[in-house]
Amino acid sequence: MTPPELNLRGDLWIGRDCLARGLDLRAAAGRWTCLLGPSGVGKSTLGRLVAGLPGSARLGRADFASLRGQVAVMAQQDQLLPWASALQNVTLGARLRGAAPDVARARDVLDQVGLAGLHDRRPAALSGGQRQRVALARTLIEDRPVVVLDEPFSALDAGTRAAMQDLAAQMLSGRTVLLITHDPLEATRLAHSAWLLTADGSRPLHLPDMSPPRHVRDPAVLVAQAAIFEAMSCSSAA
């Protein structure tokens, strides 16, 4: 399973509305690529396109059919089934496809994301951070080469968010990850490359040289974060 490279090029349309013109960005194979930009510019739309989710969106003449079945999605809402245990939620994909779920592996993945001893809890009995860990485990067990993360950590408190970022960076390394976020710090910490999306196109953002996940206290991270913050402020003022 070699993760593919993603080339996202063209005008982004949803129905008859053009959200962004002349996008031109690349998500390197096996790397984390971050999309930043003001609300409504179509970051999530782009994520849905890559993930092959139904909708009226299209990007230039791009065809994502070759990615079918290769993309896993993790979104802001954990989308856990409230009546099912953590373990049952993780094995949901296999059961939905009519395959025998690999329970041993599911338990293993749940342990890896730090939920040892909580396998049989229902979502209501888990914290927000723990629920996102279950969602991450459900994403991991699908073992897809491409992962779209659509603001998966934005509803978490700062401490939990940092822990989840580190965990995701570790568990998803080696896959082509498209991270959609509003948070300059998140982009600076996690991405190998980052792009700013506006209605007039896309441009690369500068990131520190060391490899992610980068530490919050690193001065280079803080400087890069400030620069991204300024770039985002300019783009939304324009």
Next chain:
Amino acid sequence: MTIVRAFVTASVALLLWQALVWGTGLPPFILPGPLRVAGALATYAPMLLENARFTAANLLVGLTAGVALGLLTALNLAASPVARGLMRPMLVAAQAVPVFALAPIVTLWLGYGAASKIVMVMLVVHFPVASVLFDALMRLPQPLEDLLHSLRARPMRALLLVRLPHALPALGSGLRLAAVHAPFAVIVGEWVGSSRGLGHLMLMANGRGQTDLMFAALVVLALMGAALFALVDLLQRWTERGRP
């Protein structure tokens, strides 16, 4: 506390009722007082019980069969676009016919026994359960639809593993509606033609001017309705377990 309050409310209502009977001097064949009704309940207890058993059995069998049929209809409609195209207009059109107006025909075809009452109950229960459940099956929140899509779920599996459990609380509301309609249907069935049951007993008592027996039958019927509601309430709480 709730029991005490219910007891107080009931006592006050009974006192008012008795006061009304004494105050207006209405004859017992128009409005029997609560004491007289209590007397009738005691006197006719075996007869009331036997008829209540017949009515309750038909009610429960009809309700169960109607809910099962409604469930199957909803699942079938949700599973197959062809079934949706063919059956849905028919179902809606069928609702234009008041089910109670069908009672004479049902009785003509199925006779004076239990079958016609059971079918009457099934007819009124089927539609609310089927339509409420079908709507819920088709209205999964978009994020969950996305999840099904990205997990490449088979449609039948998605229906049974995600859509149906998600729609269970709606089935609970459907059951509530069913529990309201079902006693109507069983009594109408008995009024149209029956030799047993509380509805039959009421008609007979009415014909003989035994108003106290009519009221006694009504009391038993009310108790039956309350028990049915408690049961449905229990079922509904079960369907909502684990939900936030």
